[in-house]
Amino acid sequence: MAYSEKLIEHFKKPKNVGTLDKDAQNVGTGLVGAPECGDVMRLQIEVDDDSKIIKDAKFKTFGCGSAIASSSLATEWLKGKTIDEALAIDNMAIVEELALPPVKIHCSVLAEDAIKSAISDYKSKNSIEETA
Amino acid sequence: MNSDNLIYLDNNSTTPTDPRVVEAMLPYFTQHYGNAASRNHPFGWAAESGVDKAREQIASLINVDPREVIFTSGATEGDNLAIKGVFEMYSRKGNHIITLKTEHKAVLDSCKKIEKQGGQVTYLDVNADGLVDLNKLEAAMTDKTILVSIMWANNETGVIQPMKAIGDLCAKKGILFMSDATQAVGKIPVDPKATGVHLMAFTGHKMYGPKGVGALFVNRKNPRVKVTSQMDGGGHERGMRSGTLNVPAIVGFGKAAELAEHEMEDEAKRLSGMRDRLEKALMSNMEECYINGNTDNRMPHVTNISFKHVEGEGLMMTFNQNIGVSSGSACTSASLEPSYVLIALGLGDDLAHSSIRFSLGRFNTEEEIDKTIKQVTEGVNHMRDLSPIWEMYKDGVDLDAVEWSEH
Numbered sequence: 001m002a003y004s005e006k007l008i009e010h011f012k013k014p015k016n017v018g019t020l021d022k023d024a025q026n027v028g029t030g031l032v033g034a035p036e037c038g039d040v041m042r043l044q045i046e047v048d049d050d051s052k053i054i055k056d057a058k059f060k061t062f063g064c065g066s067a068i069a070s071s072s073l074a075t076e077w078l079k080g081k082t083i084d085e086a087l088a089i090d091n092m093a094i095v096e097e098l099a100l101p102p103v104k105i106h107c108s109v110l111a112e113d114a115i116k117s118a119i120s121d122y123k124s125k126n127s128i129e130e131t132a
Numbered sequence: 133m134n135s136d137n138l139i140y141l142d143n144n145s146t147t148p149t150d151p152r153v154v155e156a157m158l159p160y161f162t163q164h165y166g167n168a169a170s171r172n173h174p175f176g177w178a179a180e181s182g183v184d185k186a187r188e189q190i191a192s193l194i195n196v197d198p199r200e201v202i203f204t205s206g207a208t209e210g211d212n213l214a215i216k217g218v219f220e221m222y223s224r225k226g227n228h229i230i231t232l233k234t235e236h237k238a239v240l241d242s243c244k245k246i247e248k249q250g251g252q253v254t255y256l257d258v259n260a261d262g263l264v265d266l267n268k269l270e271a272a273m274t275d276k277t278i279l280v281s282i283m284w285a286n287n288e289t290g291v292i293q294p295m296k297a298i299g300d301l302c303a304k305k306g307i308l309f310m311s312d313a314t315q316a317v318g319k320i321p322v323d324p325k326a327t328g329v330h331l332m333a334f335t336g337h338k339m340y341g342p343k344g345v346g347a348l349f350v351n352r353k354n355p356r357v358k359v360t361s362q363m364d365g366g367g368h369e370r371g372m373r374s375g376t377l378n379v380p381a382i383v384g385f386g387k388a389a390e391l392a393e394h395e396m397e398d399e400a401k402r403l404s405g406m407r408d409r410l411e412k413a414l415m416s417n418m419e420e421c422y423i424n425g426n427t428d429n430r431m432p433h434v435t436n437i438s439f440k441h442v443e444g445e446g447l448m449m450t451f452n453q454n455i456g457v458s459s460g461s462a463c464t465s466a467s468l469e470p471s472y473v474l475i476a477l478g479l480g481d482d483l484a485h486s487s488i489r490f491s492l493g494r495f496n497t498e499e500e501i502d503k504t505i506k507q508v509t510e511g512v513n514h515m516r517d518l519s520p521i522w523e524m525y526k527d528g529v530d531l532d533a534v535e536w537s538e539h
Contacts, residue, residue, distance in 0.1 A: 031520070036482055037481070038485035040519075042520035060520035061520065062519040064461070065449040067443075117537070
């Protein structure tokens with residue numbers, strides 16, 4: 001697979017690899033995918049309670065180059081956004097940024113799912129209503 | 133052989149053409165360029181002579197009569213010819229074929245085709261080691277069974293089937309035995325007649341010959357085996373495979389066979405030493421690594437290893453700027469399905485996604501093995517640092533108990 005330079009860069013030097021304390025009140029954790037599928041992404045956000053801005057984001061991914069690059073990119077984009085802005089991140093933006101080949105588009109979908117899952121977790125821990 | 137720094141460990145996929153083979157082929161492009169079927173002039177005679185010699189070299193390698201070697205375009209064609217050719221030729225005797233789930237797609241897809249034409253096919257399971265169960269094979273045989281098709285050595289795991297035992301069973305039941313021996317011929321001693329194999333497909337490009345040429349062994353006597361041709365027009369190769377012979381490639385194939393006959397034994401020893409060293413080092417450098425397939429009955433140059441909690445395509449990306457291998461991961465296949473061979477071994481999708489096949493060859497060096505050990509170890513460790521399921525495993529989480537949100 002001939003990947004784009006940006007993708008390879010994210011793969012070789014992924015951004016924000018790591019683990020946040022999932023029990024912390026202001027941390028939301030999203031865990032999506034399954035080992036049998038060959039893709040598991042764990043994406044975590046640390047939210048500033050007052051401004052609702054995402055202060056920090058970390059990820060770890062079991063998956064191919066596209067999956068790792070997609071989740072690395074997602075954490076970069078999340079930092080500094082509000083939760084609502086983060087919810088607007090669309091997988092096709094990831095596809096374009098990394099020039100994902102068609103057969104790898106599902107990796108960007110999983111990254112979007114991971115973002116939404118992390119936000120949903122944060123909201124439910126802080127009793128914030130889910131917006132439609 | 134390779135430009136600086138490139139290491140080729142994917143010899144089960146194809147092999148470099150041996151320079152001595154290329155040298156043997158060259159005169160047949162611009163000097164002896166005649167059609168081998170032109171019997172009336174020196175141009176044809178020279179080409180025919182090259183083909184005759186190659187046929188003898190190949191026959192010698194597998195210990196058969198040259199008249200039993202039918203040239204094809206490769207093993208895929210040989211598999212098609214054997215399966216479809218037997219099905220059509222022996223239709224009055226029966227319509228049932230038995231094969232294994234771990235066969236190459238050239239066999240499986242040929243079987244699917246004859247199912248559409250009214251044939252019955254039994255696809256047997258293998259055990260966790262990749263070996264056929266002889267009792268199950270015997271139980272599957274009926275009075276309508278006309279062919280058993282079982283590969284000599286598996287392309288993904290290197291596992292070698294109990295060929296003589298299968299041959300004896302087929303002989304006892306009067307059923308033809310066909311084998312896709314692509315991964316075995318030229319690398320280990322392969323004697324179809326001594327084994328009870330009546331048809332055998334193999335190819336040049338897996339044994340340091342050129343791509344685009346192969347052969348099907350068809351037993352001539354006791355029993356006399358015939359196949360209905362699949363390629364018609366001219367009656368070449370005793371009416372079994374029409375088409376002008378690819379003379380330069382055939383000559384190359386013959387030379388490759390001759391080299392293999394003389395060098396095979398020493399080469400197998402050398403390669404198995406390097407393979408064992410690679411395998412031992414990787415297994416001891418890292419935990420949670422698993423070798424796939426029976427290790428007692430295995431090709432000397434292959435190791436298929438699953439690195440748990442690390443996905444195969446991603447792992448390959450950590451070293452594929454200079455090392456070439458293959459993976460059973462879904463992410464490397466166009467169909468996004470993981471390796472059906474590894475699944476048939478009962479591996480579970482997650483280990484199939486984590487598998488890498490290293491297949492060594494004639495031109496690999498000890499130094500390349502050293503570099504590979506280092507780079508693969510670094511790659512696995514890097515990927516495990518990125519892997520949430522590795523972290524969970526280290527934290528003592530029972531991954532089988534987790535409820536994953538599949539999509």
